[in-house]
Amino acid sequence: MTQPNDGTVSLDKVVKRFGTNTVLDGVSLDITKGEVVAIIGPSGSGKSTLLRCINGLEKIDGGSILVNGEEIGRRPTPNGRHPYAELKPQELARQRAHIGMVFQSFNLFPSMTVLENVTLAPRTVLGLSAEKARASALEHLGAVAMADFADRYPRTLSGGQQQRVAIARALAMEPSVMLFDEPTSALDPELVGEVIRVLKDLATRGFTMIVVTHEMGFARDVCDRVIFMEGGEIVESGAARGVFTSPINVRTQQFLQRVL
Ligand code: ADP
Ligand code: MG
Numbered sequence: 571m572t573q574p575n576d577g578t579v580s581l582d583k584v585v586k587r588f589g590t591n592t593v594l595d596g597v598s599l600d601i602t603k604g605e606v607v608a609i610i611g612p613s614g615s616g617k618s619t620l621l622r623c624i625n626g627l628e629k630i631d632g633g634s635i636l637v638n639g640e641e642i643g644r645r646p647t648p649n650g651r652h653p654y655a656e657l658k659p660q661e662l663a664r665q666r667a668h669i670g671m672v673f674q675s676f677n678l679f680p681s682m683t684v685l686e687n688v689t690l691a692p693r694t695v696l697g698l699s700a701e702k703a704r705a706s707a708l709e710h711l712g713a714v715a716m717a718d719f720a721d722r723y724p725r726t727l728s729g730g731q732q733q734r735v736a737i738a739r740a741l742a743m744e745p746s747v748m749l750f751d752e753p754t755s756a757l758d759p760e761l762v763g764e765v766i767r768v769l770k771d772l773a774t775r776g777f778t779m780i781v782v783t784h785e786m787g788f789a790r791d792v793c794d795r796v797i798f799m800e801g802g803e804i805v806e807s808g809a810a811r812g813v814f815t816s817p818i819n820v821r822t823q824q825f826l827q828r829v830l
Pocket of ligand 2: 617618619
């Protein structure tokens with residue numbers, strides 16, 4: 571048996587279709603606890619869909635996804651005609667609570683202060699008292715250098731500050747796995763660095779991280795592994811330095827020539 575919240579992610583031949591469009595075409599992938607993985611690849615290759623499937627935002631059409639050793643969205647049935655049953659919404663919500671997700675567009679709640687944004691899910695999903703949630707939120711805001719902004723509203727913050735709050739909000743749920751979907755793509759160039767610094771810090775703290783990114787410097791210097799996706803498939807996967815210095819696949823080579 572795998573330990574709960576052990577921070578592993580395991581995909582086996584995952585297929586995802588939208589209508590007749592096969593967006594993930596048999597994706598297999600094993601990520602160990604604390605591993606930091608970059609996913610790179612052209613627009614439309616299925617990177618966001620992959621993250622959304624891992625955190626149960628999308629139902630898959632084939633294969634399986636295990637996070638923390640637990641299958642996302644399904645459970646085995648004893649001797650049933652169908653070997654699996656879909657999880658009830660509240661069971662899926664419990665699984666999803668351990669998987670942090672940070673989006674390109676921050677997605678903070680505009681009518682709530684920074685502190686309220688960070689305490690909401692710990693209070694409603696984890697059942698923390700107001701006092702405990704506040705103490706935890708201030709700690710996580712401190713880790714992204716945003717504790718002084720606890721009473722501000724998102725609209726009064728820069729994009730980089732909003733994204734750091736969004737990261738603190740995800741961390742406040744004490745996730746074992748963190749997913750980032752182009753966390754710096756919506757930022758003005760001068761604000762990219764502050765968010766990258768936070769990601770670098772998280773990478774040293776033992777989180778399992780999957781980061782879809784166009785920041786090739788981050789992928790090469792910080793990530794343990796780089797995965798190149800195209801057309802819904804993993805075309806190449808390997809140690810960051812190897813993939814960047816001597817990509818094996820011709821499609822990876824062509825992509826890197828365009829972006830580097
Ligand atoms: P990437 O993040 O690599 O740019 P996406 O995962 O967003 O790629 O999209 C992969 C493909 O899936 C694209 O062809 C996109 O149009 C399609 N797609 C994504 N989400 C949906 C959806 N909700 N409905 C229909 N098609 C979708
Ligand atoms: Mg995307």
